[in-house]
Amino acid sequence: MKLNLIERLIVNNPLRAFSQKHLEGPLLRRMASRKEYPLCLEIGCGRGIGAEIIVKQFGAQKVIATDIDPYMIEIAKKHLRPELRDKIEFRTADAMAIDEPDEKFDAVFSFGVIHHMEDWRKALKEVSRVLKSKGEFFFEEFLRPFIRAFTLASHPRGGEFGFEEFREELKNNGIDIINVRRFGNIGIIGVGRKG
Numbered sequence: 001m002k003l004n005l006i007e008r009l010i011v012n013n014p015l016r017a018f019s020q021k022h023l024e025g026p027l028l029r030r031m032a033s034r035k036e037y038p039l040c041l042e043i044g045c046g047r048g049i050g051a052e053i054i055v056k057q058f059g060a061q062k063v064i065a066t067d068i069d070p071y072m073i074e075i076a077k078k079h080l081r082p083e084l085r086d087k088i089e090f091r092t093a094d095a096m097a098i099d100e101p102d103e104k105f106d107a108v109f110s111f112g113v114i115h116h117m118e119d120w121r122k123a124l125k126e127v128s129r130v131l132k133s134k135g136e137f138f139f140e141e142f143l144r145p146f147i148r149a150f151t152l153a154s155h156p157r158g159g160e161f162g163f164e165e166f167r168e169e170l171k172n173n174g175i176d177i178i179n180v181r182r183f184g185n186i187g188i189i190g191v192g193r194k195g
């Protein structure tokens with residue numbers, strides 16, 4: 001589901017970019033089990049900061065970064081640094097139906113995206129399908145109580161989950177959470193590995 005105006009303002013600003021580069025990125029990096037993830041997919045890439053982090057902090061040689069909103073992809077392409085042009089490809093695409101073959105990627109990244117899906121279980125199924133065996137899924141997500149309280153944003157009901165539900169659904173799709181930090185009922189940030 002596309003962002004409303006308020007969410008666009010929250011996401012497309014220097015503070016969000018700073019936090020993603022200097023807090024979330026490094027935290028996920030410390031949770032990662034490998035030094036490098038050569039081929040990566042990012043779902044819901046927004047303005048493209050995540051893709052840059054994946055190259056610089058996770059050693060990706062190639063990142064396919066997707067978003068359902070062509071407007072966000074346009075911004076991401078416009079701001080892509082010339083030195084990263086051969087490593088990052090931005091595409092408009094739906095994370096609930098990823099147009100990629102099974103077991104292609106070393107890692108999949110979701111910076112605050114799964115809770116925007118009309119069907120979050122479908123998205124996790126797709127994430128697992130495109131991950132290689134032993135591939136890793138890096139996520140940063142808000143949980144149901146926070147989403148319900150934060151009424152300025154427009155989130156679909158199908159994107160709401162609690163932590164245990166999320167963990168269980170990943171497990172059902174062959175992904176075990178190997179490292180996670182929970183911020184009360186607000187959100188989670190962590191990594192899972194496909195068996």
Ligand SMILES: C[S@@+](CC[C@H](N)C(=O)[O-])C[C@H]1O[C@@H](n2cnc3c(N)ncnc32)[C@H](O)[C@@H]1O
Nearest residue numbers: 001044045046067068069094095111112113116
């Ligand atoms: C909260 S923003 C996060 C953007 C960026 N990852 C960040 O951390 O700044 C969520 C993004 O997910 C995208 N999105 C929502 N539903 C999607 C879907 N079904 N498939 C792909 N992207 C989606 C939105 O367009 C939006 O750019």
